[in-house]
Amino acid sequence: MAQILAPRTRAPDFTLPVTPDQKLSLQDLAGKPVIIAFYPADWSPVCGDQLALYNEVLPEFRKHGAELVAVSVDSVWCHAAYVQHRKLHFPLLSDFHPKGAVAMKFGAFRESEGVCERALFVLDKQGVVFWSHCSPIAVNPGADGILDALEKLDQENENVSTASRSHAG
Protein backbone atom coordinates (compact mmCIF):
# COMPACT_ATOMS: atom_id res chain seq x y z
CA MET A 1 0.00 0.00 0.00
CA ALA A 2 1.12 3.52 -0.70
CA GLN A 3 2.34 5.86 2.03
CA ILE A 4 -0.60 8.20 2.40
CA LEU A 5 -0.40 11.70 3.88
CA ALA A 6 -0.19 11.46 7.63
CA PRO A 7 -1.93 13.57 10.26
CA ARG A 8 -0.61 17.12 10.77
CA THR A 9 0.38 17.38 7.09
CA ARG A 10 -1.14 20.28 5.18
CA ALA A 11 -3.32 18.87 2.40
CA PRO A 12 -2.22 20.03 -1.05
CA ASP A 13 -4.81 22.21 -2.73
CA PHE A 14 -6.37 20.84 -5.89
CA THR A 15 -9.03 21.64 -8.45
CA LEU A 16 -10.87 18.79 -10.15
CA PRO A 17 -13.90 18.52 -12.41
CA VAL A 18 -17.13 17.37 -10.77
CA THR A 19 -19.30 17.53 -13.87
CA PRO A 20 -18.45 18.26 -17.50
CA ASP A 21 -18.75 22.01 -16.80
CA GLN A 22 -18.12 22.32 -13.06
CA LYS A 23 -14.95 22.24 -11.02
CA LEU A 24 -14.35 22.04 -7.31
CA SER A 25 -11.28 23.24 -5.41
CA LEU A 26 -10.28 22.18 -1.95
CA GLN A 27 -10.09 25.92 -1.23
CA ASP A 28 -13.83 26.21 -1.95
CA LEU A 29 -14.40 24.11 1.15
CA ALA A 30 -12.09 26.11 3.42
CA GLY A 31 -13.46 26.74 6.89
CA LYS A 32 -15.16 23.35 7.12
CA PRO A 33 -13.84 19.92 7.97
CA VAL A 34 -13.51 17.97 4.72
CA ILE A 35 -13.71 14.21 4.23
CA ILE A 36 -11.88 13.02 1.12
CA ALA A 37 -12.56 9.43 0.10
CA PHE A 38 -10.28 8.13 -2.62
CA TYR A 39 -11.65 4.92 -4.14
CA PRO A 40 -10.54 2.69 -7.01
CA ALA A 41 -13.44 2.85 -9.43
CA ASP A 42 -17.09 3.64 -10.04
CA TRP A 43 -19.32 0.56 -10.40
CA SER A 44 -17.03 -1.91 -8.63
CA PRO A 45 -19.01 -3.74 -5.94
CA VAL A 46 -17.08 -2.73 -2.82
CA CYS A 47 -16.95 0.93 -3.82
CA GLY A 48 -20.66 0.67 -4.43
CA ASP A 49 -21.21 -0.42 -0.87
CA GLN A 50 -18.77 2.13 0.52
CA LEU A 51 -20.28 5.09 -1.29
CA ALA A 52 -23.83 3.83 -0.70
CA LEU A 53 -22.98 3.69 2.98
CA TYR A 54 -21.58 7.24 3.02
CA ASN A 55 -24.68 8.41 1.17
CA GLU A 56 -26.77 7.19 4.10
CA VAL A 57 -24.39 8.48 6.78
CA LEU A 58 -24.12 11.89 5.08
CA PRO A 59 -26.54 13.68 7.47
CA GLU A 60 -24.30 12.52 10.32
CA PHE A 61 -21.18 13.93 8.64
CA ARG A 62 -23.03 17.20 8.10
CA LYS A 63 -23.98 17.39 11.77
CA HIS A 64 -20.27 17.97 12.31
CA GLY A 65 -20.36 20.62 9.59
CA ALA A 66 -18.20 18.40 7.38
CA GLU A 67 -18.26 18.12 3.60
CA LEU A 68 -17.62 14.83 1.81
CA VAL A 69 -15.99 14.48 -1.58
CA ALA A 70 -15.04 11.21 -3.25
CA VAL A 71 -12.26 10.93 -5.81
CA SER A 72 -11.47 8.32 -8.45
CA VAL A 73 -9.74 8.31 -11.82
CA ASP A 74 -13.03 7.78 -13.66
CA SER A 75 -14.11 10.43 -16.15
CA VAL A 76 -16.81 13.02 -15.44
CA TRP A 77 -19.26 11.22 -17.73
CA CYS A 78 -18.73 7.99 -15.88
CA HIS A 79 -19.21 9.81 -12.56
CA ALA A 80 -22.37 11.49 -13.87
CA ALA A 81 -23.92 8.14 -14.78
CA TYR A 82 -22.84 6.61 -11.48
CA VAL A 83 -24.18 9.48 -9.35
CA GLN A 84 -27.49 9.31 -11.13
CA HIS A 85 -27.79 5.55 -10.92
CA ARG A 86 -26.87 5.36 -7.23
CA LYS A 87 -28.60 8.62 -6.23
CA LEU A 88 -25.48 9.88 -4.50
CA HIS A 89 -25.83 13.20 -2.69
CA PHE A 90 -22.19 14.24 -2.59
CA PRO A 91 -19.74 15.18 -5.36
CA LEU A 92 -17.53 12.65 -7.13
CA LEU A 93 -14.36 14.31 -8.39
CA SER A 94 -12.63 13.13 -11.51
CA ASP A 95 -8.86 12.68 -11.16
CA PHE A 96 -8.81 11.68 -14.81
CA HIS A 97 -6.33 13.97 -16.51
CA PRO A 98 -3.48 13.92 -15.83
CA LYS A 99 -4.49 10.57 -14.46
CA GLY A 100 -4.29 10.25 -10.69
CA ALA A 101 -2.31 13.49 -10.26
CA VAL A 102 -4.22 14.52 -7.14
CA ALA A 103 -4.24 11.01 -5.69
CA MET A 104 -0.45 11.00 -6.09
CA LYS A 105 -0.14 14.18 -4.03
CA PHE A 106 -1.98 12.43 -1.23
CA GLY A 107 0.06 9.25 -1.63
CA ALA A 108 -3.13 7.50 -2.61
CA PHE A 109 -2.38 6.29 -6.14
CA ARG A 110 -1.79 2.63 -6.99
CA GLU A 111 0.74 2.79 -9.74
CA SER A 112 0.52 -0.93 -10.53
CA GLU A 113 -3.16 -0.77 -11.38
CA GLY A 114 -3.48 2.90 -12.29
CA VAL A 115 -6.29 3.55 -9.82
CA CYS A 116 -6.72 5.35 -6.50
CA GLU A 117 -6.15 3.53 -3.25
CA ARG A 118 -9.11 3.09 -0.95
CA ALA A 119 -7.88 5.91 1.28
CA LEU A 120 -9.71 8.23 3.64
CA PHE A 121 -8.69 11.68 4.85
CA VAL A 122 -10.38 13.94 7.35
CA LEU A 123 -9.07 17.50 7.09
CA ASP A 124 -9.63 20.10 9.77
CA LYS A 125 -11.04 23.55 9.01
CA GLN A 126 -7.56 24.80 8.17
CA GLY A 127 -7.01 22.09 5.58
CA VAL A 128 -4.56 20.07 7.67
CA VAL A 129 -4.89 16.28 7.72
CA PHE A 130 -6.42 15.32 11.07
CA TRP A 131 -6.87 11.61 10.38
CA SER A 132 -6.08 9.33 7.48
CA HIS A 133 -6.56 5.66 6.75
CA CYS A 134 -5.74 3.34 3.86
CA SER A 135 -7.70 0.08 3.55
CA PRO A 136 -6.87 -3.01 1.56
CA ILE A 137 -8.40 -2.36 -1.85
CA ALA A 138 -11.20 -4.92 -1.45
CA VAL A 139 -12.18 -3.91 2.08
CA ASN A 140 -14.87 -1.35 2.68
CA PRO A 141 -13.47 0.76 5.55
CA GLY A 142 -16.94 1.73 6.82
CA ALA A 143 -17.78 5.08 8.35
CA ASP A 144 -16.73 4.55 11.96
CA GLY A 145 -13.20 5.90 11.53
CA ILE A 146 -14.51 9.07 9.91
CA LEU A 147 -17.19 9.59 12.57
CA ASP A 148 -14.67 9.04 15.37
CA ALA A 149 -12.30 11.55 13.75
CA LEU A 150 -15.02 14.17 13.31
CA GLU A 151 -16.03 13.73 16.93
CA LYS A 152 -12.44 14.16 18.14
CA LEU A 153 -12.05 17.19 15.91
CA ASP A 154 -15.13 18.75 17.51
CA GLN A 155 -13.72 18.01 20.97
CA GLU A 156 -10.39 19.61 20.09
CA ASN A 157 -12.11 22.70 18.75
CA GLU A 158 -14.15 22.84 21.93
CA ASN A 159 -10.99 22.55 24.05
CA VAL A 160 -9.25 25.25 22.03
CA SER A 161 -12.16 27.65 22.38
CA THR A 162 -12.44 26.90 26.10
CA ALA A 163 -8.71 27.49 26.49
CA SER A 164 -8.82 30.77 24.57
CA ARG A 165 -11.83 31.91 26.58
CA SER A 166 -10.09 31.19 29.86
CA HIS A 167 -6.94 32.85 28.51
CA ALA A 168 -8.96 35.93 27.61
CA GLY A 169 -10.57 35.83 31.06
Place this chain on the structure above:
Amino acid sequence: MSLLRVAVTPDDHIQGSITAPVIMVEYGDYECPFCGLAHPMVKRLQKRFGREMSLVFRHFPLATAHPHAESAAETAEFAGAHELFWQMHDGLFENQARLGLPLYLSLAKALKLSTDKLRTALETGLFAPTVRSNFIGGARSGVNGTPSFFINGRRYDGSFEFQDMVVAIDLALLEAKASLAPHLRGA
Protein backbone atom coordinates in the same frame (compact mmCIF):
# COMPACT_ATOMS: atom_id res chain seq x y z
CA MET B 1 -11.24 -5.19 15.03
CA SER B 2 -14.59 -3.46 15.20
CA LEU B 3 -16.53 -3.50 18.43
CA LEU B 4 -20.22 -3.06 19.00
CA ARG B 5 -20.65 0.47 20.33
CA VAL B 6 -24.28 0.22 21.30
CA ALA B 7 -24.79 -2.34 24.05
CA VAL B 8 -27.65 -4.79 23.87
CA THR B 9 -30.51 -3.68 26.12
CA PRO B 10 -34.04 -4.96 26.79
CA ASP B 11 -35.21 -2.36 24.24
CA ASP B 12 -33.61 -4.45 21.51
CA HIS B 13 -35.52 -7.06 19.55
CA ILE B 14 -34.07 -10.16 21.10
CA GLN B 15 -34.85 -13.83 20.65
CA GLY B 16 -33.66 -15.64 23.73
CA SER B 17 -32.39 -14.38 27.04
CA ILE B 18 -30.38 -11.21 27.44
CA THR B 19 -28.19 -13.18 29.86
CA ALA B 20 -27.37 -15.98 27.39
CA PRO B 21 -23.64 -16.72 27.21
CA VAL B 22 -23.56 -15.66 23.56
CA ILE B 23 -25.51 -12.81 22.03
CA MET B 24 -25.29 -12.40 18.31
CA VAL B 25 -26.34 -9.02 16.95
CA GLU B 26 -27.26 -8.87 13.29
CA TYR B 27 -27.36 -5.57 11.41
CA GLY B 28 -29.53 -6.24 8.39
CA ASP B 29 -31.59 -4.80 5.58
CA TYR B 30 -34.78 -6.57 4.46
CA GLU B 31 -34.08 -5.83 0.82
CA CYS B 32 -30.45 -6.95 0.87
CA PRO B 33 -30.11 -10.25 -1.01
CA PHE B 34 -27.22 -11.37 1.23
CA CYS B 35 -29.38 -10.84 4.32
CA GLY B 36 -32.11 -12.83 2.63
CA LEU B 37 -29.66 -15.67 2.04
CA ALA B 38 -28.36 -15.44 5.60
CA HIS B 39 -31.85 -15.60 7.13
CA PRO B 40 -32.33 -19.41 7.02
CA MET B 41 -28.69 -19.88 8.08
CA VAL B 42 -29.26 -17.69 11.16
CA LYS B 43 -32.28 -19.84 12.01
CA ARG B 44 -30.13 -22.96 11.77
CA LEU B 45 -27.61 -21.35 14.13
CA GLN B 46 -30.39 -20.56 16.60
CA LYS B 47 -31.59 -24.15 16.43
CA ARG B 48 -28.08 -25.48 16.86
CA PHE B 49 -27.19 -23.33 19.89
CA GLY B 50 -30.60 -23.18 21.55
CA ARG B 51 -30.55 -21.29 24.84
CA GLU B 52 -26.82 -20.70 24.68
CA MET B 53 -27.20 -18.05 21.99
CA SER B 54 -29.63 -15.17 21.73
CA LEU B 55 -30.23 -13.19 18.58
CA VAL B 56 -30.67 -9.45 18.32
CA PHE B 57 -31.72 -7.81 15.06
CA ARG B 58 -31.03 -4.17 14.28
CA HIS B 59 -31.88 -2.27 11.13
CA PHE B 60 -29.25 -1.10 8.69
CA PRO B 61 -31.20 -0.07 5.59
CA LEU B 62 -29.18 1.24 2.66
CA ALA B 63 -32.24 3.15 1.60
CA THR B 64 -31.02 4.83 -1.55
CA ALA B 65 -29.69 1.55 -2.92
CA HIS B 66 -32.69 -0.45 -1.69
CA PRO B 67 -35.89 1.55 -2.11
CA HIS B 68 -38.02 -0.77 0.07
CA ALA B 69 -35.52 -1.30 2.88
CA GLU B 70 -36.66 1.61 5.01
CA SER B 71 -40.41 0.94 4.73
CA ALA B 72 -39.81 -2.75 5.46
CA ALA B 73 -37.79 -1.87 8.58
CA GLU B 74 -40.52 0.52 9.75
CA THR B 75 -43.11 -2.20 9.15
CA ALA B 76 -41.12 -4.59 11.34
CA GLU B 77 -40.93 -1.90 14.04
CA PHE B 78 -44.68 -1.35 13.80
CA ALA B 79 -45.21 -5.06 14.42
CA GLY B 80 -42.60 -4.86 17.19
CA ALA B 81 -44.67 -2.21 18.96
CA HIS B 82 -47.37 -4.92 19.13
CA GLU B 83 -44.95 -7.63 20.29
CA LEU B 84 -44.93 -9.25 16.85
CA PHE B 85 -41.53 -8.12 15.60
CA TRP B 86 -40.10 -11.54 14.82
CA GLN B 87 -43.21 -12.77 13.05
CA MET B 88 -43.07 -9.73 10.76
CA HIS B 89 -39.29 -10.06 10.43
CA ASP B 90 -39.65 -13.62 9.13
CA GLY B 91 -42.49 -12.64 6.84
CA LEU B 92 -40.45 -9.84 5.29
CA PHE B 93 -37.37 -11.98 4.69
CA GLU B 94 -39.40 -14.90 3.39
CA ASN B 95 -41.12 -12.62 0.88
CA GLN B 96 -38.12 -10.48 0.05
CA ALA B 97 -38.92 -10.42 -3.67
CA ARG B 98 -42.32 -8.83 -2.99
CA LEU B 99 -41.44 -6.02 -0.57
CA GLY B 100 -43.83 -3.10 -0.80
CA LEU B 101 -47.04 -1.81 0.75
CA PRO B 102 -49.33 -4.62 -0.53
CA LEU B 103 -47.08 -7.21 1.12
CA TYR B 104 -46.80 -5.21 4.38
CA LEU B 105 -50.58 -4.90 4.57
CA SER B 106 -51.16 -8.57 3.91
CA LEU B 107 -48.53 -9.61 6.48
CA ALA B 108 -50.07 -7.22 9.00
CA LYS B 109 -53.52 -8.64 8.31
CA ALA B 110 -52.26 -12.19 8.77
CA LEU B 111 -50.85 -11.11 12.16
CA LYS B 112 -54.20 -9.47 13.04
CA LEU B 113 -52.60 -6.02 13.15
CA SER B 114 -54.50 -2.94 12.07
CA THR B 115 -53.66 -2.21 8.45
CA ASP B 116 -54.95 1.35 8.87
CA LYS B 117 -52.55 1.96 11.72
CA LEU B 118 -49.69 0.46 9.73
CA ARG B 119 -50.50 2.72 6.79
CA THR B 120 -50.53 5.77 9.06
CA ALA B 121 -47.32 4.74 10.78
CA LEU B 122 -45.56 4.41 7.42
CA GLU B 123 -46.97 7.66 6.08
CA THR B 124 -45.95 9.64 9.15
CA GLY B 125 -42.60 7.90 9.56
CA LEU B 126 -43.55 7.01 13.13
CA PHE B 127 -40.75 4.46 13.42
CA ALA B 128 -38.21 6.24 11.21
CA PRO B 129 -36.25 7.63 14.20
CA THR B 130 -35.91 4.13 15.70
CA VAL B 131 -34.65 2.73 12.41
CA ARG B 132 -32.25 5.66 11.98
CA SER B 133 -30.91 5.24 15.48
CA ASN B 134 -30.20 1.55 14.74
CA PHE B 135 -28.45 2.59 11.55
CA ILE B 136 -26.24 5.21 13.20
CA GLY B 137 -25.29 2.81 16.00
CA GLY B 138 -24.28 0.32 13.33
CA ALA B 139 -22.23 2.88 11.38
CA ARG B 140 -20.46 3.85 14.63
CA SER B 141 -19.69 0.18 15.25
CA GLY B 142 -18.05 -0.25 11.86
CA VAL B 143 -20.91 -1.90 10.00
CA ASN B 144 -19.79 -1.56 6.40
CA GLY B 145 -22.37 -3.70 4.68
CA THR B 146 -25.13 -6.14 5.39
CA PRO B 147 -25.51 -8.49 6.98
CA SER B 148 -22.98 -7.65 9.71
CA PHE B 149 -22.80 -9.86 12.75
CA PHE B 150 -21.36 -9.09 16.16
CA ILE B 151 -20.74 -12.09 18.39
CA ASN B 152 -20.52 -11.01 22.02
CA GLY B 153 -19.72 -7.50 20.90
CA ARG B 154 -17.00 -8.31 18.37
CA ARG B 155 -17.58 -8.02 14.67
CA TYR B 156 -17.54 -11.34 12.88
CA ASP B 157 -15.43 -10.95 9.74
CA GLY B 158 -15.55 -14.53 8.50
CA SER B 159 -17.69 -16.13 5.82
CA PHE B 160 -21.45 -16.57 6.11
CA GLU B 161 -21.09 -20.34 5.79
CA PHE B 162 -22.97 -22.14 8.56
CA GLN B 163 -19.96 -24.14 9.68
CA ASP B 164 -17.67 -21.10 9.87
CA MET B 165 -20.17 -19.26 11.99
CA VAL B 166 -20.61 -22.30 14.25
CA VAL B 167 -16.87 -22.25 14.91
CA ALA B 168 -16.93 -18.55 15.79
CA ILE B 169 -19.91 -18.97 18.11
CA ASP B 170 -18.36 -22.06 19.74
CA LEU B 171 -15.28 -20.00 20.46
CA ALA B 172 -17.35 -17.19 21.99
CA LEU B 173 -19.16 -19.78 24.11
CA LEU B 174 -15.87 -21.17 25.38
CA GLU B 175 -14.64 -17.68 26.22
CA ALA B 176 -17.89 -16.80 27.95
CA LYS B 177 -17.75 -19.98 30.01
CA ALA B 178 -14.10 -19.47 30.87
CA SER B 179 -14.79 -15.97 32.12
CA LEU B 180 -17.66 -17.25 34.24
CA ALA B 181 -15.72 -20.27 35.43
CA PRO B 182 -13.20 -18.85 37.95
CA HIS B 183 -15.62 -18.99 40.87
CA LEU B 184 -16.34 -22.62 40.02
CA ARG B 185 -12.65 -23.39 40.04
CA GLY B 186 -12.29 -21.60 43.33
CA ALA B 187 -10.09 -18.93 41.77
